[in-house]
Amino acid sequence: MLPVVNAAVVWLALLAADGGAPGAPGASKPKQGLVAKRWQAQRSPTAGPALSIGGTSLGCLQGAATLPASGPGYEALRLGRNRRFGHPLLVAYIERLAAAAKAAKLGPIVVGDLSLPRGGPTPTGHRSHQTGLDADIGYVAPPGLRAGRLSAVARERLGPLPVADPKTHVATPAFSPKVRALLALAAGDPAVDRIFVEPGIKKLLCEAPETAKAPWQARLRPWWAHHDHFHVRLRCPPDSPLCVPQEPPPDDGCGATLAWWFSADAEATRTKKKQAETAEAEPELPPACSAVLEAKGAVLEAQR
Ligand SMILES: [Zn+2]
Numbered sequence: 273m274l275p276v277v278n279a280a281v282v283w284l285a286l287l288a289a290d291g292g293a294p295g296a297p298g299a300s301k302p303k304q305g306l307v308a309k310r311w312q313a314q315r316s317p318t319a320g321p322a323l324s325i326g327g328t329s330l331g332c333l334q335g336a337a338t339l340p341a342s343g344p345g346y347e348a349l350r351l352g353r354n355r356r357f358g359h360p361l362l363v364a365y366i367e368r369l370a371a372a373a374k375a376a377k378l379g380p381i382v383v384g385d386l387s388l389p390r391g392g393p394t395p396t397g398h399r400s401h402q403t404g405l406d407a408d409i410g411y412v413a414p415p416g417l418r419a420g421r422l423s424a425v426a427r428e429r430l431g432p433l434p435v436a437d438p439k440t441h442v443a444t445p446a447f448s449p450k451v452r453a454l455l456a457l458a459a460g461d462p463a464v465d466r467i468f469v470e471p472g473i474k475k476l477l478c479e480a481p482e483t484a485k486a487p488w489q490a491r492l493r494p495w496w497a498h499h500d501h502f503h504v505r506l507r508c509p510p511d512s513p514l515c516v517p518q519e520p521p522p523d524d525g526c527g528a529t530l531a532w533w534f535s536a537d538a539e540a541t542r543t544k545k546k547q548a549e550t551a552e553a554e555p556e557l558p559p560a561c562s563a564v565l566e567a568k569g570a571v572l573e574a575q576r
Contacts, residue, residue: 307554311392315354316569318390322360324403324509325391325560327516332561333391333404335570337363339383345374347413347422348383349430355394358386359404361509365463366407378454380419382432384408384501390564392557399549403515405465405506411435411454411473412446434500441472441534452476452483458504459488466521468495468503471533478526490521494533496542514560 311332320335336357341348346366348356358366366383373379387404388394400406410432417430433446455477459467469477471494477483495503508515523529532538 305395307557308393308395310565311388311390312354312395314388314390314565314569316389317357318564318567319570321511322404322509324359324405324512324515325564326403326514326558327518328400328403328406328505330555330557331391331403331516332557332564333357333359333387333402334564334567336387336389336391336404339363339366339386341427342420342422343367343370345370345372345379345419346381346383347417347419347427349427350384351424352428353385353397355385355388355401356383357389357391357404358407359506359509359512361463362386362405362407362506365461365504365506366409369409369458369461372457373454376453376457378450378457380413380417381454382410382413382417382430384410384432389569392561392565400503400505405508405515407504408501409458409504410501411451412448432500436470436472436499438470438497438499441470441475443472443476447473447476452480455492455502456483456486456488458502459486459491463506464488464491465505465507465518466491466493467505468493468498470494470499471530471538473498473502474525474530474533478524478530484526489526490524493521493525494530514558 317336317338318334322335322337323333325332325334337360339348339356339358341351370379370381373381385397385401386407387401391402391404393399393402412433412435414430414432434444435447435451436443451473455467455469455473458464469492474492474494477489477492483489508517
């Protein structure tokens with residue numbers, strides 16, 4: 273077991289290094305800074321109706337719902353980042369997962385970033401999470417977390433436990449059948465498009481007889497920097513015509529697809545991706561996002 277303070281440092285480091293390629297969770301880059309700061313400066317959502325606009329790595333969100341800081345089976349962390357906004361379907365998904373995890377005695381779960389109040393790019397952290405359809409959820413809550421009794425300071429400092437080593441992909445003692453059960457619940461929900469997990473965790477799920485042939489196996493996709501949280505991405509909501517869907521996963525993510533993640537080429541690719549991102553020009557958001565950025569804020573419901 274890692275001391276709590278180490279877990280918090282890991283979670284922060286991970287928030288700073290989440291991902292890479294288009295359509296996957298991705299690290300932001302300095303050139304996006306100015307645009308992202310304008311999105312971050314908007315402290316409240318726009319009025320509805322709720323609309324996810326564009327793609328998760330280049331889009332925005334109208335009419336966001338707020339995830340309450342605490343609810344049955346979950347606690348939201350890092351409220352100071354102001355990223356607990358999502359399409360109402362995402363907030364409903366988290367509440368549904370938390371309730372199911374609680375009923376199965378797997379909880380409490382801890383929730384990290386969703387989106388900024390209007391989605392859009394963030395100056396730090398991810399490239400995705402722009403349309404209110406992405407959420408970071410811990411595999412294992414920090415030890416000692418008492419649901420419903422979390423101080424404001426603890427909420428900012430605590431982080432979930434790593435379940436694998438990000439370099440060797442070997443599971444830590446924090447991995448248990450409960451983590452497998454939580455991922456099965458999370459991925460089994462039909463609202464889910466895909467979930468990014470640590471390659472070592474994906475391997476364990478591909479190998480375990482209970483989960484190897486699970487109908488949701490294809491939704492779990494290996495990705496870098498997901499050793500202490502998994503990243504849920506929902507499908508485009510049916511009432512968001514400007515939402516750009518991702519290609520469906522090409523396979524179950526086991527076999528050759530998974531083997532690549534343990535190769536030297538995977539590490540080299542990660543480095544190349546990071547270099548390419550810093551060299552890229554700043555991409556244009558969909559035109560509909562200008563109105564979202566400039567709209568007057570909705571009156572926020574009392575923060576629960
Ligand atoms: Zn994420």
